[in-house]
Structures are given as structure tokens and as C-alpha cells.
Amino acid sequence: MDNKGLLKEHNAIKAELKTSLNELAFYSEIKDILSRTTDLRKLITSIMMKAKGITGASAWSLLLLDEPYLRILDLKTSANIQKLSLRKGKDIFSYVLEKGESVSIHDVRKERLFDKKTDGLRDIQIKSLLCVPLRLTSRCIGVLRLINKKREAHFTDS
Numbered sequence: 054m055d056n057k058g059l060l061k062e063h064n065a066i067k068a069e070l071k072t073s074l075n076e077l078a079f080y081s082e083i084k085d086i087l088s089r090t091t092d093l094r095k096l097i098t099s100i101m102m103k104a105k106g107i108t109g110a111s112a113w114s115l116l117l118l119d120e121p122y123l124r125i126l127d128l129k130t131s132a133n134i135q136k137l138s139l140r141k142g143k144d145i146f147s148y149v150l151e152k153g154e155s156v157s158i159h160d161v162r163k164e165r166l167f168d169k170k171t172d173g174l175r176d177i178q179i180k181s182l183l184c185v186p187l188r189l190t191s192r193c194i195g196v197l198r199l200i201n202k203k204r205e206a207h208f209t210d211s
Contacts, residue, residue, distance in 0.1 A: 075107060101197065108208065110199035112177050115187070116146050117195035144168035149184045150193045157208045158182040177201070183208040 082103050101113040145166050149156055161167040161179050180201050187195040202208050 104197070105199060108183065108199050109203045110183070110201060110208075111203050112200040114198045114200065115195060116198065117187075118150065118193075120194075145182065145184055146196050149186050149196045153186050153188070153193050155183070155185045158184075159208075181208060 097115060101115065104110075105113045143166075145156060145158070145164070145168070148166050158164050158167070159181055161182060167179075177200060183199040183202075185197045185199075186193040187197055199208065
């Protein structure tokens with residue numbers, strides 16, 4: 054292997070190591086948050102603020118299914134935490150819940166499932182989205198959303 058090949062491999066390994074270290078730091082911070090917080094809303098807000106920071110998103114939200122068995126959580130809604138009903142494939146929220154898979158959308162204007170009413174936010178113009186299903190055992194109960202990537206043009210799988 055020549056010097057250019059070695060340098061390229063070195064840089065790839067270095068980037069992978071940096072990503073792994075960032076992930077470990079994130080999990081360590083989440084562990085600390087979990088150990089000091091008992092208020093569910095504060096807990097969710099703290100975790101999502103960390104996720105927002107590590108992904109470079111400009112905003113976050115949590116959309117939960119509005120179902121009786123989730124009401125036991127007594128989670129109050131806010132600008133970032135909303136409760137919605139499932140609307141079979143009519144919007145990104147429903148799609149992620151039905152499929153149980155994360156979805157990264159680079160440009161919501163080009164996404165046929167984007168529904169401004171359900172998927173939008175009042176004070177933020179959404180350009181890009183990363184939606185991750187929230188599971189309770191094997192069932193999807195909500196969608197974590199990271200909104201408008203700041204640094205790069207869009208969210209990536211890493």
C-alpha cells in the first residue's frame with residue numbers, strides 16, 4: 054500500500070474512533086442524567102438536548118401515541134412533546150410508527166408523506182428531519198424527531 058492509501062486508511066480509522074468516543078461520551082452523559090432525574094419530562098428534555106447537540110440538529114420533538122396505556126406516564130405536553138393519534142400512512146409520524154424504522158429526510162418539500170399539520174412545528178420551518186421510533190418492549194409508542202441539521206446539509210446514518 055502506498056502513502057496515500059495509508060493516509061486515507063489512517064484518516065478513516067481516526068474518524069471512526071472519534072465517532073465511537075462521541076457515542077461513549079453521549080451514553081455516559083445519559084447515564085448521569087438517568088441517575089439524577091426522576092421527573093419524566095425533565096429526563097426526556099435532557100436526553101433530547103444531548104441528542105440534539107451530538108447530531109447537530111437545531112431542534113427536537115417527541116411525538117407520542119395518544120393511547121390509554123400511555124396515560125399512566127402522566128407526561129404533560131409542551132411545544133416539544135406532543136400526543137397524536139395514528140393515521141395509517143398519512144404522515145411521517147404514522148409511517149415511522151407502522152414500519153418501526155428510522156427515517157432520514159433531506160428535504161421535506163420533496164417528501165410526499167410530509168404533512169405540515171402533523172409533522173410540522175409552530176415556530177420552526179422544517180427543512181430536514183431524522184425520525185426514530187420510540188419503543189416500549191416490541192411496540193412503537195412514539196417518534197423522536199431531530200430537526201434541521203445545522204452543520205452538514207442533512208442527517209446521515211452515522
